[in-house]
Amino acid sequence: MKKRKQWLMLVCIALAVCLVSGGMLYIRQKNNNKKWSLIYIPKTEDGTNDFWTSLISGTRMAAQECGAELEVLAPEREQDVEVQNKLLEEAIEKNPDAILFSPSSFDASDELLQKAKDKGIKITFIDSYTESNIQDMTVATDNLEAGKQLGEYARTFLNKDSQIAIVSHVKGVSTAIEREQGFREGLGDYNKNVVDVVYCNSQFDKASQLTEELMEKYPNLEMIAGMNEYSSVGAARAVQKHDMEDQIQVVGVDSSQEAVQLMEKGVFKGIVVQKAFKMGYLGVTETVRMLQGKPYDENVNSGCQLVTPENMYSSEIEKLIFPFNTIK
Template identity: 25%
Template sequence: MSNRKWNLGILLLFILFACLLLSFLLSALRIRELVQPLKSGGVVIDTRHVVLISQELDNPFWRAVEQGAKEAAAAYGMTLEYMGPFRINPAEQIKLLEKSIAAKADAVLIQGINDPYYRTLIDKAMNQGIPVITVDTDEPGSRRLSYVGTDNLEAGKKMGELVVQAAGGQGSIGVLLGKAEADNQRMRLEGFRSVISRYPELAIVDVRSSNISRLQAAGQTEEMLLSHPQIRYLVGFSALDGPGMMEAVERVIPQGVSIFAFDDLEETKEGIRQCRIVSTIVQQPHEMGYHAVSMLNDYFQGNNLQRQHYTAIAVLDRNTAGNGAGGSCR
């Protein structure tokens, strides 16, 4: 009988000890939860989730935008999620914006696509407290917070000045646009026309769309040169136009056509070094991404933003293309 009492006593002591140990562990965890915010200055850090929706996932231009945005996000304690269609697909961009709004992202960076429904989605996001900034291409008429990118009207004017300088104020010009309906392409052409129109003997004889495709850029250029053999100056306003135009010129009229390109793909720079392209206008996609996230940080701090934030452009020609490419082309 005494042994049973002894065993029961030991069992009760063990249960009591286990309860005390469990209580101690729970208290320690609770104290850790209370102390952790104090290590961050007494404030619980709320990491903001920013979504960047690109035009095309692995496009070098948009990868540069992503890199700039990531660097700024790291500097300001935000997380950046990069997404986009594998191939250019505005319908997919719309779906990704819908999903970002449904997921309650803290902010969204997007390319404008000049679509009425897209504008309603931007307005919906803004109404729900999700700030939207357009990058590279604006979405006029929407309630987007700001636009960050090239001043496309001025870029077009700069292209006009380059052609005027090369042409001496006279000659025939063929123009390629990436997408005729895109706002950035339309504004580049508008700026270009405003300069060319000052010279009565300098004429734009054809304007076509490459649909942001090197293959189509080559095909459309070839058709332009065959339809208008008097063309001596070719101008492309999207990144793949320069390489496409080089390919077509090589097939149709290897000598006597001056090419002016846009952006700084490696093939375009090589074309400049080989005197196959006169010059190209270079944008700053890395700066676009960085400044867009920096502006979001300003907005979250309660500061007002300017409606447009223009990033710089530069002209790359044989004197600035590197690899010892200086000197004139003859």
């Protein structure tokens, strides 16, 4: 009788294990086959900006490959925090499985993002992040490292008396803070030679205007460093307009076809290029992995590369500065 009870107990345990295993397998298969709903809110969808165009293309290709539904909601201007937050509210009302977000402000969206989390919506930051650690995942360039690469390269054109100015994009946003910090670290003891920092609010024309004001204010200026595509290209346009490329060295972050042309003409001395398409692609694929319950990395570095007139036409660099919508 005792042996029979033990046998029955073993059979029950085995059945329970089978039921649990079968249930977990069913859930896993169901998650793998589910058509996940994603909403991506970048800082802008601007056809004149190669970085955002390439990044958004990456998200769309990844969504197609993963069988996910992706909606892109974007402000017209990168610095329009109010519109971005309205789009975030709209996204929360739609209750997707995940919201992918590129915050234009370091703290203005935290309350809304918490509201999304409270509804069970997963949050992935792409390109930048906010003050509170609210996200489930971040996919971005290591902006400190990007700035440091730029600063170390820029230093090779300078001496102890050189005057340097920084044209940045949006004051207070994480990418601007970290790139400037990294750039100063890369400059080393030449950091003390930075005479001014200005912000163009991610507008080409504003960056050009500010650069012209800097050239007038500091007639001995020897270098201008732009911290994103708008600020870098805008600064380079102003330097070229005034035929100052022999006196003022221009370096920057982010590439575009115009930036490549300006480098060919000797205006840009170096650009740190982000892998924008890869960033967008990984933002979606890693979010889907997270939703499926698979292992994922909470912090994904999408990488960057220093491009100079000497290496710009090597095969690997050409893939980066002439994007063909492929993972690099």
